[in-house]
Amino acid sequence: MTAIQQKGQKVIALNGDEAVAYAVKQCDVDVVAAYPITPQTIIVEKFSEYVHDGEVDTEFICTESEHSALTCCLTAAAVGARTFTATASAGLALMHEILYVTSGCRAPVVMAVANRALSAPINIHCDHSDSMVERDSGWIQVYAENNQEVYDSIIQAFRIAEHAEVLLPILVGLDGFFLSHTLENVCVLPDEVVRNFVSQRQFPLVKNHEGKLVPFKLDPENPITIGPLDLQDYYFEHKRQQEEAMQRAPEIIKKIHEEYAEISGRRYGNGLVETYRLEDAELATICLGSTAGTVKTVVDELRAKGVRAGLLRIRAFRPLPVQDIIEALRNVKAIAVMDRSCSFGGYGGPVFHEIRHALYDSNPHTHTVNYIYGLGGRDMSQHMILKIYQDLEMIIKTGRTEHLVQFVGLRE
Amino acid sequence: MNTEKKKGWKEIPMAGVCWVPSTSYLTGDWKIYRPVWDSEKCTRCVLCHLYCPDGAITWKAKTNEMIFNYDYCKGCGICEAECPTNAISMKLEGEP
Amino acid sequence: MASEWKFTAKEIAERPDLFMSGHRACAGCAPATVHRLVLKATRGPTIATNATGCMEVTSTIYPFTAWKIPWIHTAFENAAANASGIEAALKILRKKGRLEYEHVDVIAFGGDGGTFDIGIQALSGAVERGHDFLYVLYDNEAYMNTGIQRSGGTPLGAWTTTSPAGRKIPGKPQLKKPIADIMVAHEMPYVATASPAFWIDLIKKVRRGLEVEGPAFLHVIAPCPRGWRSDPSKSIEISRIAVETCIFPLWEAIDGEYNLSAPSKLMALRPERKKTVKEYLKMQGRFRHLFKPEFEHLTGKIQETVDRRWQKLLKRCNMP
Numbered sequence: 001m002t003a004i005q006q007k008g009q010k011v012i013a014l015n016g017d018e019a020v021a022y023a024v025k026q027c028d029v030d031v032v033a034a035y036p037i038t039p040q041t042i043i044v045e046k047f048s049e050y051v052h053d054g055e056v057d058t059e060f061i062c063t064e065s066e067h068s069a070l071t072c073c074l075t076a077a078a079v080g081a082r083t084f085t086a087t088a089s090a091g092l093a094l095m096h097e098i099l100y101v102t103s104g105c106r107a108p109v110v111m112a113v114a115n116r117a118l119s120a121p122i123n124i125h126c127d128h129s130d131s132m133v134e135r136d137s138g139w140i141q142v143y144a145e146n147n148q149e150v151y152d153s154i155i156q157a158f159r160i161a162e163h164a165e166v167l168l169p170i171l172v173g174l175d176g177f178f179l180s181h182t183l184e185n186v187c188v189l190p191d192e193v194v195r196n197f198v199s200q201r202q203f204p205l206v207k208n209h210e211g212k213l214v215p216f217k218l219d220p221e222n223p224i225t226i227g228p229l230d231l232q233d234y235y236f237e238h239k240r241q242q243e244e245a246m247q248r249a250p251e252i253i254k255k256i257h258e259e260y261a262e263i264s265g266r267r268y269g270n271g272l273v274e275t276y277r278l279e280d281a282e283l284a285t286i287c288l289g290s291t292a293g294t295v296k297t298v299v300d301e302l303r304a305k306g307v308r309a310g311l312l313r314i315r316a317f318r319p320l321p322v323q324d325i326i327e328a329l330r331n332v333k334a335i336a337v338m339d340r341s342c343s344f345g346g347y348g349g350p351v352f353h354e355i356r357h358a359l360y361d362s363n364p365h366t367h368t369v370n371y372i373y374g375l376g377g378r379d380m381s382q383h384m385i386l387k388i389y390q391d392l393e394m395i396i397k398t399g400r401t402e403h404l405v406q407f408v409g410l411r412e
Numbered sequence: 413m414n415t416e417k418k419k420g421w422k423e424i425p426m427a428g429v430c431w432v433p434s435t436s437y438l439t440g441d442w443k444i445y446r447p448v449w450d451s452e453k454c455t456r457c458v459l460c461h462l463y464c465p466d467g468a469i470t471w472k473a474k475t476n477e478m479i480f481n482y483d484y485c486k487g488c489g490i491c492e493a494e495c496p497t498n499a500i501s502m503k504l505e506g507e508p
Numbered sequence: 509m510a511s512e513w514k515f516t517a518k519e520i521a522e523r524p525d526l527f528m529s530g531h532r533a534c535a536g537c538a539p540a541t542v543h544r545l546v547l548k549a550t551r552g553p554t555i556a557t558n559a560t561g562c563m564e565v566t567s568t569i570y571p572f573t574a575w576k577i578p579w580i581h582t583a584f585e586n587a588a589a590n591a592s593g594i595e596a597a598l599k600i601l602r603k604k605g606r607l608e609y610e611h612v613d614v615i616a617f618g619g620d621g622g623t624f625d626i627g628i629q630a631l632s633g634a635v636e637r638g639h640d641f642l643y644v645l646y647d648n649e650a651y652m653n654t655g656i657q658r659s660g661g662t663p664l665g666a667w668t669t670t671s672p673a674g675r676k677i678p679g680k681p682q683l684k685k686p687i688a689d690i691m692v693a694h695e696m697p698y699v700a701t702a703s704p705a706f707w708i709d710l711i712k713k714v715r716r717g718l719e720v721e722g723p724a725f726l727h728v729i730a731p732c733p734r735g736w737r738s739d740p741s742k743s744i745e746i747s748r749i750a751v752e753t754c755i756f757p758l759w760e761a762i763d764g765e766y767n768l769s770a771p772s773k774l775m776a777l778r779p780e781r782k783k784t785v786k787e788y789l790k791m792q793g794r795f796r797h798l799f800k801p802e803f804e805h806l807t808g809k810i811q812e813t814v815d816r817r818w819q820k821l822l823k824r825c826n827m828p
Contacts, residue, residue, distance in 0.1 A: 064633025066587035218578035220553030227581035228568030237421035324790030430573035434530035465540035488536035488743030
């Protein structure tokens with residue numbers, strides 16, 4: 001509380017979508033282009049109110065599709081604007097093509113995704129199928145646990161995306177309905193503090209076709225060509241550059257997270273991963289997003305009973321903080337990876353793939369199992385999480401894994 | 413033929429920003445026929461300049477000449493077809 | 509509308525080519541001429557964008573670029589959305605004092621595939637929102653970049669690789685979509701058609717489209733020798749005969765008011781000068797099968813369609 005008072009922060013009740021809109025309002029965003037889709041809708045509604053009440057200096061484009069929304073952000077960013085969009089589920093799927101184009105054009109677009117299941121059958125509730133599909137699209141992905149983190153992450157996102165060493169688009173995931181539509185107390189910074197923090201966009205120099213070093217933006221005085229036909233001879237090199245930017249991102253994410261902690265007093269682990277009672281843990285679960293809140297309660301209960309349980313929450317799923325994950329799980333004996341999406345026909349869910357792969361060389365003898373849960377907004381209760389920890393205890397006891405991949409919270 | 417050693421990923425501008433003007437790429441060797449200009453017949457209407465898909469014909473105001481740039485001319489023959497005074501004729505490459 | 513922009517051919521010739529030589533478009537490519545002429549008509553700082561297509565590909569084969577002005581390509585179906593984002597950014601950056609130009613024009617280029625078909629949603633949306641930009645449709649009447657497949661812009665009877673001149677079905681069975689009329693129906697401030705053969709008319713229309721506040725749409729016929737199976741040297745002549753047959757009449761609609769442009773007005777006032785569609789069709793191999801006896805009735809159908817659309821246009825233009 002003292003941190004709040006010192007920084008002139010105030011506490012207001014916001015749902016996750018409103019927290020996004022509020023943060024965007026404070027970040028001096030030039031162009032917002034969006035298309036409504038449940039459960040993201042409140043973001044665009046709230047932001048429209050800011051525009052129509054003259055509270056923001058932003059060009060707000062209500063596009064005819066998500067495809068155009070992201071396109072507008074991409075080209076506006078290419079001109080030099082700070083840009084934002086938001087979507088979910090089918091909207092993100094419709095953007096799919098442009099997600100790759102955005103990262104390929106190195107346009108630092110910030111996007112909130114109110115995570116929601118993909119059709120069919122149609123379902124408006126939370127899971128991570130929509131953004132997991134996009135894990136290879138060249139976007140940084142950050143998942144928030146609560147509305148406070150949603151607000152904080154959006155502000156940090158502009159700094160991360162626009163950083164000259166990074167220049168990559170970033171996706172901030174908030175669980176549909178669990179966060180997007182749930183009212184929580186959110187501590188907000190004063191407008192000027194946020195504005196100082198995000199500052200103005202800076203443009204690195206690139207060599208153009210006139211042989212000049214010019215700012216990386218569409219400027220009539222210093223013309224550049226973006227998005228050419230790139231064939232066998234150079235395409236690969238450009239993709240390698242993108243991977244390099246991704247590899248540079250973790251340090252920048254941590255640095256900006258730390259700078260933000262200084263003005264806000266809030267930290268989420270090291271900005272990439274957050275550990276909860278993991279130091280001496282034998283049993284660990286790993287998850288993304290709002291489920292972590294429920295898991296923490298279960299961990300506390302287990303700890304009270306003397307069970308050495310802990311949690312690793314992945315905040316930045318892209319780039320995957322491999323070393324942080326290995327370090328955090330060094331002494332753990334059994335791990336349950338929780339996936340809120342299904343990779344049909346794959347060997348477990350996408351988070352499981354990555355974690356198990358990351359641990360393979362460092363600790364191949366750790367038991368790592370996978371639980372697919374919560375598809376289409378299915379609730380993940382404390383009871384179900386408790387059962388997962390009990391499974392892990394049994395695995396340690398017997399030294400055997402009965403089922404590598406299981407579905408939890410599903411009726412047979 | 414471009415025999416220049418290709419640059420590595422650390423050397424090229426990011427985001428696929430092009431660093432060479434197309435004028436460095438000569439398309440003149442595509443042609444089989446080349447336009448030959450007859451200054452006498454030409455009225456300098458500059459239609460050939462306007463219609464040329466390749467910007468290979470320019471009008472030099474100082475000398476009042478039409479300049480045919482064979483480095484880019486692909487030999488399509490639009491200039492010959494459109495010339496109102498038959499001041500341009502297409503000749504087989506290599507023939508006078 | 510601003511006062512008429514006056515220029516001479518030599519003045520245009522003295523303006524630099526903003527679409528540079530060395531691009532890899534085919535010999536006799538009318539779309540390349542169209543790009544050159546459009547950029548000759550710019551009035552100051554300009555940013556351009558292209559839909560995926562022949563001209564995007566041939567003008568920017570990495571690391572080369574034919575674009576002297578700032579240019580961006582993102583995808584196939586979204587050229588108008590590209591322009592929307594650019595225009596919105598320019599507007600707000602100017603307002604915030606972060607843009608040093610008083611005004612920057614925005615031009616989006618799209619082929620027929622990127623406009624009639626896959627890009628019509630983004631185009632319709634951008635026009636409805638009223639962004640200030642010029643959309644130039646260079647219409648070569650098929651997906652030429654992928655190797656001549658039929659589009660919504662391909663005319664009746666035309667051979668393409670997906671509307672082959674088969675024994676049963678001779679070419680494309682459907683009519684060309686009246687895209688420019690669809691754009692007029694958006695009640696946008698400026699819509700026009702143009703042909704590179706009538707370059708003065710084209711250049712003036714580009715300038716008007718840039719000058720008008722709000723969205724402008726320019727539909728330009730752009731013969732493709734490869735896809736039309738025509739003589740590369742005849743690309744301009746074909747685009748002239750398209751007008752003289754009234755297959756592709758030239759007009760403009762300012763705030764929805766249709767007006768015939770001079771080359772087509774001549775056809776309206778002197779109907780005897782109007783050429784038959786056969787004169788147009790015979791110049792192009794894509795219509796060759798229509799001259800076989802068993803399919804000859806189709807040329808009649810094409811003539812009827814052209815006449816019907818021409819009469820409709822004359823009415824819209826209040827011509828007798």
